[in-house]
Amino acid sequence: MKIAILGSGGREHSLTYTISKSKKIKKIYCLPGNAGTADVAKNIKININNFEEVYKFLKKEEVDLVIIGPEQPLVNGIVDFLEERQIKVFGPNKIASQLEGSKIFTKTLCKKFNIPTADFGVFEKIEDAKNFLKNVNYPIVIKADNLAAGKGVYISKNIKEANIAVEEIFNGKFGKAKNLLIEEFLDGEEMSYFIISDGKTIKNFGTAQDHKRVGEGDTGKNTGGMGAYSPSRLINDELETKILNKIIKPTLKGLDELGTNYKGFLYAGLMIVNGEPYLIEYNVRMGDPECQTILPKLNSDFLEIVEACVEQKLERTKIVWKEKKSLCVVLCSKGYPDNYEKNIKINNFDKLILNENNYLFHAGTEREENHIVAIGGRVLNFISLSDDLTNARQNIHNNLNKLNWDKGFYRRDIAFKVINK
């Protein structure tokens, strides 16, 4: 089969690498890909938000199946666009993608189906939001309604901080804002829960905890994700049953009532408070770096799973996982998530120890003649599988020491809640 994968991050390199192991693969294209995907696929420089261009390419190359990595094209309706043109595609349609594209869509659905989530209010006027903030308990959470790459969320400790958040959102810091959300602060521990769905059947696709803050001890600014481990330390059968019955199934029922269904990966960002799951947000794709963390644990043929979803045969498809735990550390450019230098050479790739338990997935990298340069904030993902997370993290640190990239930094404490107790 000829496959195309859209996106250019660590998530997409892990998707590309994992699917390349399938016997049925004839050719893989990555649009636009990175220096890592170029090792297993052909990179094609195309703007993936230009659907006509994407379609022209897929048609010309007679691509059999397309996998969409990031949220933006999904929210913009790429799945509907391609399906209307008879291209098979793995990912949710435009209506279902509002689960990530509009926080208000999701909150309204939560209210209708009694899905546990933080209490919230929607505000269209700056004065109304500010008046409301005079009489609330702090900390409080303030969110832009649109896609903001994980950055449109403020946790404000007092009214002064809250007013600044409201002003920044309405002044368009995260794009044009018609309204914002003010939410109760949930005090618990976060967990990412993943399912894969064909529109009829859902199956578990792993759990993880990621570390979104830039600094050790989960401090400092929010980022796309500095590292993760899987499975989450919080998951057990009782909690999983609650997540499915109280959150996932009612959500799918809500989509059904809207006359649609869910196909693709669904990522529930949860806060677990005293053993009870609350929905913080949905993402309509795999997480990054959770995808890189989870996929190396897969024992089944990934292409068969994706095909089964597109053909609505997931019920009969077995998904088998390795028993091992997995940990991922993200190597970033110094300065991220603010300003950082670009086009910085990285050496020593040949010194890394990579094997069936140790993986390297590229994110913001590009090949330049005979070497690789960093072009993004999050640059490389190091993953290790082991029975023991301490050992996994040590393997990664050994590789990071060998790479010895002095323009980069990483968090040394990924999984600290389970490792250095």
Ligand code: AMP
């Ligand atoms: P989001 O982009 O909605 O995932 O929010 C980014 C981060 O803000 C989450 O990963 C949480 O750490 C935090 N957060 C969001 N909403 C809440 C809430 N209601 N209570 C506590 N923390 C929250």
Ligand code: GLY
């Ligand atoms: N790791 C967080 C995300 O992918 O949104």
